[in-house]
Structures are given as structure tokens and as C-alpha cells.
Amino acid sequence: MKRILSLDGGGIRGIFTLQILARIEALFRDESGKSDLRLSDVFHLIAGTSTGAIIAAFLSFGHSVSEIEQLYFEFGPLMFRPERWYRRWNSKYRAYEIARLFKEHFCERDGTPAKMGSERLRTLLLIVMRNATTGAPWPVSNNPRAYYNDRERQDCNLNVPLWQLLRASTAAPTFFPPERIEYGGRRFLFVDGAVTPFNNPSLMAVLTATLPQYRLGWPTGRDLLHVVSVGTGFERTRLPDKTAEKIHLIDQLLFCVPAIIGATAVEQDLMCRIMGDCLYGETIDREIGDLNAPSLFGPGEQKFSYVRYDQTFNSEWGSAVKGNRTDMRLDKIENMSMFQVIGREYAQTHVKREHLFPRALQGILRPQPK
Secondary structure, three states, X not given: OEEXXXXXXXXXXXXXXXXXXXXXXXXXXXXHOOOOOOHHHOOXXXXXXXXXXXXXXXXXXXXXXHHHHHHHHHHHHHHOOEOOHHXXXXXXXXXXXXXXXXHHHOEOOOOOEOEOOOOOOOOEEEEEEEEOOXXXXXXXXXXXXXXXXXXXXXXXXXXXXXXXXXXXHOOOOOOOOOEEEEEOOEEEEEEEHHHOOOOOOHHHHHHHHHOHHHOOOOOOOOOOEEEXXXXXXEOOOOOOOOOHHXXXXXXXXXXXXXXXXXXXXXXXXXXXXXHOEEEEOOOOEOOOEOOOOOOOOOOOOOOOEEEEEOOEOOOOOOOOOOOOOOOOOOOOHHHHHHHHHHHHHXXXXXXXXXXXXXXXXXXXXXXXXX
């Protein structure tokens, strides 16, 4: 069985994601009897967008979940250090600190910058970003067979420093400036992968693994491919409770981008539940429910088994919020501890062994590549 782990974007709410991953890691450790097991031992491909890309890269490098969580609490306040007042016309926060974090932690053993083709990556890694120069989503992986990963190409993705790809995937517009990367003598500006359809990169990860054009060619089927998708907490975006005549431009600007990002993330989740065997996921809406039974595809036609972990903060708040609406902004550093508590509560209640081992326990430990 091939296993894919997919991690959404969401800024500092990645703390919520890490609590779910800690529970998943613990269940795999119990099942395998290995107390030092890492998620890179059991997942063959780890995909991430924005903060999900950061976590994915650390996991693929062989870090434990607790190590990554410690880094988030240590460096979170630094990553969101305000830009000098006279430069805030360009961006709200400095790019230097977050770039420094990536440079320090993603390097080879000799201290040189690790590239996307680094042998230190223990899994296939997929990072989603947006090329703002060409106007196209760029899902970049270390798949050695991919068209743009040919070492003979001048614009080979494998030759780009990993820290720079992560900076690009986390360059949230207005929060951080775009990242400039040179490919084959051409310079491109990149921004956050959240402004593509793949802030939830689950379906993109499945396509990367299975579409013939990506040249991995993994087999499909409920017992052959298992996808675990983890969000950062979800809140439906609404316009202020005003009469239509009183809605102004700022209201609309604050509404549009998060509304589109949220809607496309739900749509990606919906497509995965239709194509796959959904073992667990919150209700999508009252009309279609949670799609945990075959719909368009029969059991023999479903392409993978699928689990979606994410909490909607409109109705189920968790004890840490104490009945009040919480601030879902991706840069709200003060809420890190709260999202830690909420995430732990969610993981303990919702993450189950049967979600991770849906059928015969095939391939618990990831086979080493030949």
C-alpha cells in the first residue's frame, strides 16, 4: 500500500495540524512497536501548501512531530516580525526571518543548502506555490522521473534550494513579499500556494502519484493507495452583518480572498471523497452529508481510500475557546497555545486507528527506495 499525507496551508494554525499529526505518529508507533518511528517511515509522499509545505519538508527530512512543534513555538514570533514602518507599503512582515529559518534547517551535512533533489529527503515531497510571473500554479516535487526534474535541464526543479521553494510557497500576498527564483536564466516571482486551487493539496498529490504524465505511475484502488488529508481549522467566510448598502470596499476585499480559498479547499476535499473511499471526514453540507459511502464510483472503481481531518470553527469550538468566536487569522501568534489545545482535543476524539489501517495491514513501514 502506498501512503500519501497532505497538509493544508493556514499560517500559524499549522499548530492545529501538528496535534493531529502527533496522534497519527503515536498510532503508527503503537502499531509497529517502534518508539522512534517518524512519519517519513510510513508515508511515501508528503504534500503541503504554505505552512503545510513547511511541515511536509520537516517531516520528509526525518523530523518527529514534537521537534517540528517546538520549532513553531520557538520561531513563530520571529517569522511574523513586523516590517519597518516605512516598508509596510510592500509587505506586513519581514521575509528575512522566515528565510533564515529555512536556510538554517534545510542544509546538507556539510552545511551547503539542501536542494529539492537532496538525498536527505526521505520521502517524495510535493510543494505547491504560484508562479505570479506566468500566472500558473506550480506543484514542484522531487520525483526523479518528472519532466522538469531532468538533471540535464537548465530549469531542473531538483537544483533549486529547498529553502527558496518553501519561501515561495509561504509568500502570502500582503504578509510577505514574493520570492524571486531563477530557472534556466529566467527570473520568476512566486507567491503563496494558497492562491492556487490547491491550498488543500490532496487531489494534486493523488494526481502527481497516479497520472501517467507525472511518470510515477502508482497503482490505484482502495487497498493500494491511502490518502490522509489534514487541515488547519476552517471557518466559513462571511460578509459583515450589515445592510447591502453599507457594505464597503474594505469589507469586500477582506471577504473575497479567504472566501475563494476556503471554497476551493472544500471543493478539493469533495472531489477526493467522490473519487475515493472516504473513511472519515466532517459533513460537507446538509444535502450531501459526509460522502462516506460510494457515490459515482462503486467500491471496485474507487481510486484510493481517504481520510480528511479538519475542524469547522463555526459550531464546534472546543474547551479552549470557551464558547467565544476565535480569531482565525494566519498571523495571530497569540492564539498558538489555543490552537494547540483545540488540536489535541480534536485529535483525541477524531483520529482513530481504523482510519489509518483500513484493511489488511500492508506496508506499515515504508520500504526503502531501490
